[in-house]
Amino acid sequence: xxxxxxxxxxxxxxxxxxxxxxxxxxxxxxxxxxxxxxxxxxxxxxxxxxxxxxxxxxxxxxxxxxxxxxxxxxxxxxxxxxxxxxxxxxxxxxxxxxxxxxxxxxxxxxxxxxxxxx
Amino acid sequence: xxxxxxxxxxxxxxxxxxxxxxxxxxxxxxxxxxxxxxxxxxxxxxxxxxxxxxxxxxxxxxxxxxxxxxxxxxxxxxxxxxxxxxxxxxxxxxxxxxxxxxxxxxxxxxxx
Numbered sequence: 001x002x003x004x005x006x007x008x009x010x011x012x013x014x015x016x017x018x019x020x021x022x023x024x025x026x027x028x029x030x031x032x033x034x035x036x037x038x039x040x041x042x043x044x045x046x047x048x049x050x051x052x053x054x055x056x057x058x059x060x061x062x063x064x065x066x067x068x069x070x071x072x073x074x075x076x077x078x079x080x081x082x083x084x085x086x087x088x089x090x091x092x093x094x095x096x097x098x099x100x101x102x103x104x105x106x107x108x109x110x111x112x113x114x115x116x117x118x
Numbered sequence: 119x120x121x122x123x124x125x126x127x128x129x130x131x132x133x134x135x136x137x138x139x140x141x142x143x144x145x146x147x148x149x150x151x152x153x154x155x156x157x158x159x160x161x162x163x164x165x166x167x168x169x170x171x172x173x174x175x176x177x178x179x180x181x182x183x184x185x186x187x188x189x190x191x192x193x194x195x196x197x198x199x200x201x202x203x204x205x206x207x208x209x210x211x212x213x214x215x216x217x218x219x220x221x222x223x224x225x226x227x228x229x230x
Contacts, residue, residue: 042222046217
């Protein structure tokens with residue numbers, strides 16, 4: 001149980017284009033989903049928290065107009081990197097917190113999406 | 119105040135040995151402490167978690183030891199196996215606030 005998927009698993013795009021990454025909770029409903037960014041050999045950096053049906057909360061320093069987050073349902077959140085540039089190349093990981101979990105803070109992570117902007 | 123400090127940065131342990139990774143925190147409002155295991159190119163997977171009301175939690179070969187007064191917690195991997203070679207992250211969060219604050223990670227290598 002508690003499986004989170006991401007699509008695509010990797011994407012290569014040209015500079016200036018937009019890329020959409022999907023995060024789905026497959027066997028549970030998630031009131032809250034999180035988006036992280038991870039550079040090689042570094043820790044996870046929280047980008048934003050999204051709650052179903054409301055606007056995402058972005059962490060300090062994260063451009064909300066560049067990283068658009070939509071949490072349209074209890075099982076799907078999307079991250080769109082708009083006008084991507086090479087410095088946006090990174091490993092993007094989502095996580096989801098089940099609607100009903102024994103420990104309220106439990107987060108389950110997706111497998112990640114590797115983005116390479118040329 | 120929000121930091122979680124993790125050590126060591128990298129660790130090499132012989133097969134069958136005990137791997138120990140330590141974390142320390144400053145914010146006494148943290149009340150949930152999970153450990154995640156991450157393999158290259160994959161997302162982190164929840165390994166084990168503890169709350170401050172207990173000093174130790176064991177699941178199979180994995181044990182968390184928690185010292186509330188010292189604001190420290192550690193992960194012990196008993197009988198370490200080559201398949202345990204991965205990066206381990208400790209994390210912490212506050213009740214009612216779901217954001218996780220991650221440690222910097224420990225790259226564990228188990229050698230035969």
